[in-house]
Amino acid sequence: MSRRILLLLPVALLLSLAAWAHAYHASIMELRYNPQKLQLEIALKVFSDDFEKALSVGQSAGISLDKSPKEQVNTLVLQLVRRSVEFSTKPGEVLPLTLVGIQHEHDSHWVYFTAKLPRPVQSVSMRHKLLLDVFPDQMNIVNLEAAGQKQSLLFRSGQEQQQLKW
Template identity: 35%
Template sequence: MKLKIWRNILLLVCLLAIFQKAEAHPYHVSIAEVKYNAKTQSLEIALKIFTDDLEKTLSDLVRKPVLLTSDAAVQKLLETYFQKNFNVALSHNQVEVPRLLGFEKQDDAHWFYLDIPVKASQLVTAKLRNQVLIQTFPDQTNLTNLEINGQKRTLIFKEGEVLKPLL
């Protein structure tokens, strides 16, 4: 009898742990810090994404489990993903894609460091695309804090909001 009670308690604890893990973050959000460096004529980007959300997105894309490691294949997958989902449109047929400089883990998220070449004269017409994770999580919100030529503002990207002007 006591064994049955303890087994039920253990089962309850395990179920609670599973549901708690599933509810680790009931919202889907990324944060990007984007600064224009006039000296190098590029956008310098620090992008924070929940690790489990990005691993799910990448795994869905390649149809096999992906863990964020420094493996060359994972690096290439990340570069390709960011090139399609975080870039700058300079015109209808010209898109500048980011270069992945590196990344680091911080708690349950990763910081990704990118740069995108953009000339000062192109800033006026340039539009940013931040579609990170939106195809996997329709409720995804991507906050993008911009600092360009001393001006600060925040862009918010949600499903259906593809391109937004830098200035």
């Protein structure tokens, strides 16, 4: 009996360490308004394991950001981001998002995309519910830089829609 406990102790320790390694779910978005190009320039940082779990939903096999075919990954990433993040300058007008690229960094990935604006603006409405359907405790932080100002906003369950002004 004591031998069985000694064998199970290292397994229990490893499982508890794995839980501590990634105890929260969050993304960070760096959002910049570029008035010369009339676009929003967006860099989104997401934990790789969380992102892969969301991308794998509905797929016959699990998706790996680094090992799955690049074309498949790009398509799934753009679909997920378009479902989860929306910008608009007036009600009913969702700005199209264009994927620029994906970059691996340690235990996370950066996803870069742009949103063209129809005209110069001083605000946009943003809906940000990335990964909220997979992780109810998900927090999405947005750092906005526009018109020489910086501000940060927090999007979470029940607070998916906010107005960004500059």
